[in-house]
Amino acid sequence: MTDIASAWSALGGDPALLARVSTVERSGVLRARLPVREAARACVGVCALAAAELAARRAGLAGAPAVRVDDGAVATAFASERHLRVGGRAPVAFAPLSRFWRTADGWVRTHANYPHHRARLLTALGVPDHPEAVAAALAERSAREAEEAVYAAGGLAVALRTPGEWAAHEQGAAVGKLPLVERERLDSARTRVCTRAGRDPLLPVAGLRVLDLTRVVAGPVATRTLALLGADVLRVDAPWLPELPDQHADTGFGKRSARLDLATGRDTFEELLATADVVVTGYRPGALDRFGLTPEALAERRPGVVVARLSAWGARGPWGDRRGFDSLVQVATGIAATEGSAGRPGALPAQALDHGTGYLLAAGVLRALTEQMDEGGSRVVRVALARTAGWLLEGAAGVRTGIDGASDGGVSEVSADAWLARRDSPLGTLRYASSPVSFAGGPDDWARPPGPWGADPARWE
Template identity: 60%
Template structure:
């Protein structure tokens, strides 16, 4: 197998693109374009996009969204813009026309970045963080825990020597008696989730890494109304970032089939938010019949998106090189929490924990010292749109002179590094008041009546909503449409 080494995002941000011609886009305000918007140029460069297409992008809508001391709004709109432009580019390749204009609305972006908060199921809001998830005082600082899944809660309590019926008050008292790092390491050893709140460090992670593997010719794509129509995506992701990526590919026409183990629980409310446009099945890869079904799916897949810890799927023969050897020309996109190198590479993590461990919680702390949070799970959502953008760009690249399989790597820590060190905050904001109503819709589903955020992906002639609502988690057949 011929390989090229990983190509990371350059350490220094890209230079801003040349300003657009008058009457096009210009500046970086609410109605301006990406011509001088460095974060959009950086995100587009990271996914391998040609700089000459940046003048197709413009922004509109209120600037006063996703307010934070960190440049969350710029990150959010840049990732959506890069994804929208990648979709527009692939659409143009398929129909032979020019790349359509991309017009990203910052109100739509802000609404989508907190889609889980807007979701209503027959009028019921989703439950947020569980009682044992959050910031807690330790003997020498703060620690952030994550125990939304029952098995994580059981492991966390066991790591601290506490019984399953422990009350939150007793839990808090136990944490106050120990150092934050000791809590963190005890949790890690037990397979639980707790991270000491850390100051911003010097280490950085690349936003995206990519390599080209083999030289397999790409399957021709006929003209179609949507850029990803006819493409098959195996979705091996959970929680938010990966499902946002595959939800976006489904919006753009891909046949997305999510596969979960029957032995791992899932929050069906979360699936109601991220399952739009997709189907979902459960396969036990240790079972011969289920394994055969998976191999049949892989044999004609175009893309595999994986969101498990590095090495977690290797024992099932699902390491990237193994997948690419069995399916030359495949695009494999991998997501992890803490980056692909270093002592934390194999650790579990979620957006909230990465915020704590990379200095974001400290940078957004309140005046009394309590750690802060971003106004959205921006690492999750932003990384999700970057994954979708990179997959779409790889599909175009394969068909425009750069054939061969792709191995793409992303991490929440990489997106955090970009937010903290790679994007310059803007001085002040402009625009009128923001309300989410224009970017919310209602639809029926097997879960009940859903009120949900509309997708923020926006290019001329593109889809404005998903073709199907989320089905019940794990109930679809393990076959392509």
């Protein structure tokens, strides 16, 4: 079931707290064959409930504040990158080479928004940077052949699969065995979480420091949410990895952004870690291990830390170390086949795997902090886009999985205006989606707008 109760259970939450949640359902948003609206509501709902629970504990309240989840706010936030305006300008969408392509036996989807991924795709196919050349090269290959060739070159391409084909795939089987949110206590370290929260408004993670080592959408959505709830969030990126300016603007609210080479700036990183309460990583499993960033190594150096880890495909299985994005996970897991029509693959009405997984990760961090207050211990929380995809598919009993038929295309009958805000920023005047995470007495906006990517010093305020 893709409902708030099942997601709250996956987080180890007290079922009695579910009575604190009310919902405003709007049937015209996030329309799809799969239960996207229900899943999105659940992800946001459990995040808000986890925030309310922790706020009550840290502020010494008798009970958790009431939580309200509005489908309109959720749908607007799940498409935040589409609603963003920077100085009146609409954001840049997917790059020309990020799309579906016909192959000799089916379909493949590529991701080439970043220059290095585009270059690797072209190298794998041996073609110039023209869509017509890419189309011709892929039309001569099978979808699985294209998938393996592009990944071997360090690029990103995934063959279209049905849900049944994904379930039979070794990676699908590995991911299917995972809980929706993996939660683990690493040691018996004494908790360092203070018992005072911001009271006006209620800020459940006020005074806590979050080291944000994430990129793209899901991880930054999680840390953007923790920033809303009062955390001091510092995002750290490698200087040589490019970032998409609009993507950074959309997910950078409430945070500061610094660039740091973990190889040459190790002393600086260790200084940051020495007073961090939460470390969030969004790179491929194993990619940061050489810097001592496994959960166990972090807990040894910073006892009592909460480590939150995001991956595309999960940390186990033959694809555990592969790169991945929401659009590609939709294709591999059978979502694109389910949402397709007239013989063509389709897509969800929003990047729901990214956004939903981001809110689940933030909820996992909040619940870990609550549990620490009673039990202590360093903690690790793990989520994966592919596992969220499986949860969405599990909630669609009876949904036909062919790609022939009609689709409503995710058309919304509800205006997003009520959930859009405006403010000035160093980037220009912004129009942006408000956070859907809402509870009585809680914050209704971020303390600061996003600034230029990488413009802040790599130190805590």
